[in-house]
Amino acid sequence: MTALLEVEGLRVDLSLPAGVLHAVQDVSFHVEKGETFSLVGESGCGKTMTALAVMGLLPRSATRSAERILFEGEDITHAHERRMTAIRGARMTMIFQEPMTSLDPCYTIGDQLEEVLLEHRRVSRREARERAVFLLEKVGITAAASRLKQYPHQLSGGLRQRVMIAMSLMCGPSLIIADEPTTALDVTIQAQILSLLVSVQKEYETGMILITHDLGVVARTADRLAVMYCGQVVETGTVAEVFTRPLHPYTRGLMRCIPIPGKTRPGQKLDTIPGIVPTPIGDLRGCLFRNRCPHARPACAGEGIEEVRLTPGRSYRCILQPEENPEKAAA
Amino acid sequence: MNAGILRVENAAKVYRVSAGMFRGGLDLHAVSDVSFRVGEGEVLGLVGESGCGKTTMAKLILGLEALTRGNIFLEGRSVRKMGHREIARRVQPIFQDPYASLNPRKSIGAIISLPLRALGMGNRGEWDEKVREIMNLVGLPPRLRHNYPNQLSGGQRQRVAVARALIMRPRIVLCDEPTSALDVSVQAQILNLLIDMREAMGVTYILISHDLAVVEHLATSVAVMYLGRIVESGPAAEIFRHPLHPYTQTLLASVLTPDPRKGLPKVSLDAEYPNPIRMPPGCSFHPRCPRAQEICRSQRPEAREDGGRRVACHFPGPA
Amino acid sequence: MSDAATHPGPNGAVAPDEGLGRQVVFPTPGQVMRMRMRHHKGFIFGAVFVLAIFLMAVFAPMLTSYNPYTQHLSHRLVPPVWDAKGTWKHPLGTDNLGRDYLSRLVYGSRVSLLIGFSCMLIAMVIGTLLGMSAGYFGGKVDMLVGFIITVRLALPAVLVAVAVVALIGGSMQVVILVLGCLIWDRFAVVLRTSTQQVCSMDYVDAARAAGCSTLRIMFREILPNLFNNLMVIATLEIGRAILLEAALSFLGMGVQPPTPSWGLMISEGKEYMLFQPYLITVPGVALFILVLGMNLLGDGLRDVTAPEGQA
Numbered sequence: 019m020t021a022l023l024e025v026e027g028l029r030v031d032l033s034l035p036a037g038v039l040h041a042v043q044d045v046s047f048h049v050e051k052g053e054t055f056s057l058v059g060e061s062g063c064g065k066t067m068t069a070l071a072v073m074g075l076l077p078r079s080a081t082r083s084a085e086r087i088l089f090e091g092e093d094i095t096h097a098h099e100r101r102m103t104a105i106r107g108a109r110m111t112m113i114f115q116e117p118m119t120s121l122d123p124c125y126t127i128g129d130q131l132e133e134v135l136l137e138h139r140r141v142s143r144r145e146a147r148e149r150a151v152f153l154l155e156k157v158g159i160t161a162a163a164s165r166l167k168q169y170p171h172q173l174s175g176g177l178r179q180r181v182m183i184a185m186s187l188m189c190g191p192s193l194i195i196a197d198e199p200t201t202a203l204d205v206t207i208q209a210q211i212l213s214l215l216v217s218v219q220k221e222y223e224t225g226m227i228l229i230t231h232d233l234g235v236v237a238r239t240a241d242r243l244a245v246m247y248c249g250q251v252v253e254t255g256t257v258a259e260v261f262t263r264p265l266h267p268y269t270r271g272l273m274r275c276i277p278i279p280g281k282t283r284p285g286q287k288l289d290t291i292p293g294i295v296p297t298p299i300g301d302l303r304g305c306l307f308r309n310r311c312p313h314a315r316p317a318c319a320g321e322g323i324e325e326v327r328l329t330p331g332r333s334y335r336c337i338l339q340p341e342e343n344p345e346k347a348a349a
Numbered sequence: 350m351n352a353g354i355l356r357v358e359n360a361a362k363v364y365r366v367s368a369g370m371f372r373g374g375l376d377l378h379a380v381s382d383v384s385f386r387v388g389e390g391e392v393l394g395l396v397g398e399s400g401c402g403k404t405t406m407a408k409l410i411l412g413l414e415a416l417t418r419g420n421i422f423l424e425g426r427s428v429r430k431m432g433h434r435e436i437a438r439r440v441q442p443i444f445q446d447p448y449a450s451l452n453p454r455k456s457i458g459a460i461i462s463l464p465l466r467a468l469g470m471g472n473r474g475e476w477d478e479k480v481r482e483i484m485n486l487v488g489l490p491p492r493l494r495h496n497y498p499n500q501l502s503g504g505q506r507q508r509v510a511v512a513r514a515l516i517m518r519p520r521i522v523l524c525d526e527p528t529s530a531l532d533v534s535v536q537a538q539i540l541n542l543l544i545d546m547r548e549a550m551g552v553t554y555i556l557i558s559h560d561l562a563v564v565e566h567l568a569t570s571v572a573v574m575y576l577g578r579i580v581e582s583g584p585a586a587e588i589f590r591h592p593l594h595p596y597t598q599t600l601l602a603s604v605l606t607p608d609p610r611k612g613l614p615k616v617s618l619d620a621e622y623p624n625p626i627r628m629p630p631g632c633s634f635h636p637r638c639p640r641a642q643e644i645c646r647s648q649r650p651e652a653r654e655d656g657g658r659r660v661a662c663h664f665p666g667p668a
Numbered sequence: 669m670s671d672a673a674t675h676p677g678p679n680g681a682v683a684p685d686e687g688l689g690r691q692v693v694f695p696t697p698g699q700v701m702r703m704r705m706r707h708h709k710g711f712i713f714g715a716v717f718v719l720a721i722f723l724m725a726v727f728a729p730m731l732t733s734y735n736p737y738t739q740h741l742s743h744r745l746v747p748p749v750w751d752a753k754g755t756w757k758h759p760l761g762t763d764n765l766g767r768d769y770l771s772r773l774v775y776g777s778r779v780s781l782l783i784g785f786s787c788m789l790i791a792m793v794i795g796t797l798l799g800m801s802a803g804y805f806g807g808k809v810d811m812l813v814g815f816i817i818t819v820r821l822a823l824p825a826v827l828v829a830v831a832v833v834a835l836i837g838g839s840m841q842v843v844i845l846v847l848g849c850l851i852w853d854r855f856a857v858v859l860r861t862s863t864q865q866v867c868s869m870d871y872v873d874a875a876r877a878a879g880c881s882t883l884r885i886m887f888r889e890i891l892p893n894l895f896n897n898l899m900v901i902a903t904l905e906i907g908r909a910i911l912l913e914a915a916l917s918f919l920g921m922g923v924q925p926p927t928p929s930w931g932l933m934i935s936e937g938k939e940y941m942l943f944q945p946y947l948i949t950v951p952g953v954a955l956f957i958l959v960l961g962m963n964l965l966g967d968g969l970r971d972v973t974a975p976e977g978q979a
Contacts, residue, residue, distance in 0.1 A: 294502050
């Protein structure tokens with residue numbers, strides 16, 4: 019059974035005054051139908067660039083190359099812009115982070131929802147409106163019919179994000195990419211929106227790529243994940259595998275440095291990852307984490323650190339053997 | 350006498366907002382009837398979501414906004430009688446956005462020494478000395494004082510903000526979401542720095558945050574705000590272990606710890622976060638409260654004190 | 669110390685030593701600006717034009733030996749050198765009073781530039797004070813400044829200038845003062861918005877919380893962040909001032925004869941337009957080049973100082 023989305027060897031380069039920024043380097047992953055796959059990492063790790071590259075929405079100053087990008091069995095590695103426009107919004111949709119700016123303030127909610135469907139399918143306006151009402155109710159917005167006439171500024175952040183979710187479902191896509199969908203929302207709304215996303219996904223069997231920096235969100239929502247650092251994928255696996263036994267020192271460092279109510283002792287200093295993230299500009303050789311890694315050794319500076327695959331879904335990019343890691347993982 | 354280093358009494362702040370071209374103004378009650386006390390060396394966590402009034406409260410304490418009603422006492426003196434320089438000597442802020450809290454046109458040294466220069470403390474020779482001293486304390490190489498903010502990383506900038514806040518040794522530091530805009534690994538560094546500085550200088554923190562994990566980690570006492578009022582307050586450990594107000598319980602249940610065995614919490618708060626301009630009658634939380642009864646819709650609950658804890662609810666108790 | 673060490677690189681840029689055994693040099697904003705300047709065609713053209721006129725003004729005595737006021741009544745209306753009857757003695761010919769045209773052009777550039785800069789400076793002071801006050805204080809101050817701006821915009825600048833000059837007589841000083849007090853509107857409007865944007869930044873709150881007085885905040889914290897906008901508006905307003913002065917002088921309401929002013933030269937030449945068109949085209953082209961150069965410079969500055977990622 020082929021995966022819904024298969025990405026192999028994705029590279030994205032940006033030209034900056036200081037040189038060429040290798041925002042995404044040799045990233046490979048796949049997403050199955052109906053599963054939630056999470057791209058996890060801190061700012062600048064390349065996770066948003068990866069999503070934009072898959073959608074074909076990179077800025078003009080960026081160059082993308084990949085060995086293969088297969089979507090629904092179709093090779094879109096070198097797809098023409100016209101083909102991508104047909105796919106975007108219909109088969110593959112994206113939910114952005116900032117609900118305050120993702121909707122056009124000049125048009126009503128109804129207009130924007132209906133436009134998505136009208137762009138991609140030959141349906142009447144009435145049918146488009148019916149679908150819009152149906153989906154607004156599905157995402158939990160009451161009095162949906164009257165909401166259609168409202169403008170974005172009349173809705174709160176949580177409501178707008180629900181509208182974005184409805185919009186992404188208008189054409190019944192097979193893949194939803196959600197880029198930090200709850201980061202800008204209040205904590206009590208966050209759980210609701212995430213539950214909504216998961217239930218919608220299960221009902222329509224869509225695949226979802228969930229991009230986030232929040233390990234809590236990943237743990238509670240995703241099925242599989244890939245940890246990204248400095249443009250590379252450093253660890254992959256199911257959520258249970260990675261959280262119980264993280265293999266890459268960066269993943270372990272991340273998990274140890276978050277305060278967890280009930281686990282970390284209040285007032286005690288947290289474990290930290292010393293140093294700062296290097297900028298992936300210019301010549302990149304060896305492990306990019308070695309300047310911050312407690313286990314670094316001279317071999318880490320050598321040529322390309324390969325991905326070690328323990329099982330088809332479980333891999334990590336480090337020269338250390340799993341047994342050599344003396345620390346216990348953060349459970 | 351423990352009047353506390355900071356005492357807020359029935360503070361209120363009302364903004365006048367226009368309701369449209371010809372409809373005159375409406376009142377936005379950003380903060381209503383807020384009272385609390387912070388002892389020396391404590392860390393008070395002010396918790397709440399957007400629109401709860403915590404940022405307004407911060408501005409009132411810093412003297413950036415004027416009180417509509419009530420009073421705030423810094424070291425026993427009312428802020429209504431203090432000029433902004435006297436307030437500055439006692440309270441200093443650390444803001445959320447490390448990219449917006451440093452003037453891009455000023456060198457790091459100039460930014461850090463600003464409180465000294467503005468308050469006329471010491472002379473030019475001493476300023477450089479103090480800047481280098483505080484930079485060492487917060488973990489920044491002193492040679493960076495000739496650089497500009499755009500040449501520093503987010504974590505370094507936040508350290509600069511900490512240095513600026515601490516350089517004249519204020520009694521209180523008000524941290525407004527100090528780590529929310531930072532990466533996870535940098536967040537830990539800054540939190541550790543705040544812990545270190547507290548030990549080194551005995552400074553009192555007011556920590557404003559929506560991140561309950563951070564508050565639980567640092568705070569000694571907590572006050573939970575909702576729509577401009579404090580709904581629950583008390584020692585941090587107590588509040589986190591045994592929350593009594595339904596809103597606090599919802600907040601705590603919404604925190605997503607990185608535990609893959611647990612799914613998403615079934616938090617269903619009916620209705621949207623209300624508009625602070627049109628506040629519901631009675632208890633401001635009743636439209637979303639799972640325990641709401643008739644009395645909640647008509648009568649606002651008074652804060653009841655019980656052994657160091659205060660709750661404003663008609664039916665407080667475990668979930 | 670848990671942060672990577674940083675140190676200034678050889679050309680002032682900071683190269684974070686990340687411990688990966690290599691250096692990444694980030695150019696400073698100044699370097700980025702200079703790099704952009706070198707590639708921006710509009711900016712280069714504008715700078716060349718303006719510089720040419722500026723040098724012409726500075727080195728006027730070396731470019732011509734004639735006095736712009738001296739009349740050679742026996743050599744009136746001599747055409748420029750490219751005409752059949754022209755000579756190199758008067759490369760741009762002479763006007764109706766026999767004054768050497770090249771000399772009048774070159775000394776006239778001084779008048780244009782002087783008036784342009786002076787008007788711009790007066791307008792900048794007025795406009796900046798008004799705009800910053802409106803942006804910083806808001807509320808009633810903003811309403812008042814808004815009213816003043818509206819009144820000013822309702823008055824046509826040329827008409828007001830003409831009226832004032834008609835009342836008190838024309839001269840360079842009068843022109844500078846009148847125009848300076850009329851063209852500050854763009855400064856005020858733009859700086860008001862920029863000030864509002866800067867005031868929304870936390871560092872202004874931090875300065876206030878640190879004990880800075882209002883004046884100190886306005887001039888030491890906010891104003892330095894307005895320089896970019898200020899520069900762009902200033903260059904555009906110089907062009908506007910120069911054109912306004914030319915218009916006034918053309919109407920006889922500006923600089924008075926015999927002072928060489930390009931606008932005045934056009935005015936004096938209009939009677940001879942049909943047979944001696946050079947009397948108009950020479951100062952006209954010079955005006956065009958100067959104002960075009962100023963505008964290109966201003967636009968170029970706006971592009972070159974825009975933050976990364978904005979067109």
